[in-house]
Amino acid sequence: SQQGEEDPQALSIQEGENATMNCSYKTSINNLQWYRQNSGRGLVHLILIRSNEREKHSGRLRVTLDTSKKSSSLLITASRAADTASYFCATGSNTNAGKSTFGDGTTLTVKP
Amino acid sequence: KAGVTQTPRYLIKTRGQQVTLSCSPISGHRSVSWYQQTPGQGLQFLFEYFSETQRNKGNFPGRFSGRQFSNSRSEMNVSTLELGDSALYLCASSLGRDREAFFGQGTRLTVV
Numbered sequence: 145s146q147q148g149e150e151d152p153q154a155l156s157i158q159e160g161e162n163a164t165m166n167c168s169y170k171t172s173i174n175n176l177q178w179y180r181q182n183s184g185r186g187l188v189h190l191i192l193i194r195s196n197e198r199e200k201h202s203g204r205l206r207v208t209l210d211t212s213k214k215s216s217s218l219l220i221t222a223s224r225a226a227d228t229a230s231y232f233c234a235t236g237s238n239t240n241a242g243k244s245t246f247g248d249g250t251t252l253t254v255k256p
Numbered sequence: 257k258a259g260v261t262q263t264p265r266y267l268i269k270t271r272g273q274q275v276t277l278s279c280s281p282i283s284g285h286r287s288v289s290w291y292q293q294t295p296g297q298g299l300q301f302l303f304e305y306f307s308e309t310q311r312n313k314g315n316f317p318g319r320f321s322g323r324q325f326s327n328s329r330s331e332m333n334v335s336t337l338e339l340g341d342s343a344l345y346l347c348a349s350s351l352g353r354d355r356e357a358f359f360g361q362g363t364r365l366t367v368v
Contacts, residue, residue: 174354175354177356179359186359186360189358189359232299234299236357241304241312242288243289243312244289244348245301246298246299247298248298249298
């Protein structure tokens with residue numbers, strides 16, 4: 145089974161609203177990355193957060209990591225129609241070289 | 257800086273044939289990982305190469321193989337294609353452990 149599980153599976157909001165997606169995982173990790181994917185195209189890297197970090201920001205994105213709960217969240221503030229995409233979390237472990245384990249993703253729809 | 261480049265973007269092959277996909281990583285990145293993405297299984301790890309050595313391998317049959325060249329470019333090969341091999345194949349490059357992994361646009365393989 146997949147390491148990460150995103151919640152919710154689908155999210156629909158109005159432009160200007162905030163979107164929050166959650167990711168839970170099962171085993172110890174060294175890092176967690178968030179990606180965006182538009183309609184079957186490549187994955188766009190958003191943020192990497194390491195296991196010793198609790199929060200990171202990048203523009204309108206805010207990522208938190210709680211290793212005690214084995215969970216992470218991605219917050220997109222002031223969403224835009226262009227944010228419509230699938231969002232994936234991917235966990236990495238230094239004992240598993242070069243492998244990221246992905247969740248099933250959250251499909252975000254931002255209505256204009 | 258150029259991103260990860262995958263060629264070709266689209267392929268249509270017949271069952272039983274073989275196929276080779278190519279991935280050129282970001283300049284300076286020595287780690288290249290390959291993933292298969294399907295609607296049913298999501299993103300599944302195939303293998304990872306670092307400095308021409310396979311360091312990690314996912315749970316795929318031996319029909320799936322890869323290699324990496326001295327300039328870090330990587331190829332993956334699928335022999336004796338099956339209908340179920342139809343998928344988006346993605347490669348990612350990274351500087352190494354605990355670093356961001358950046359993806360290419362993928363190769364869409366259709367087996368008929």
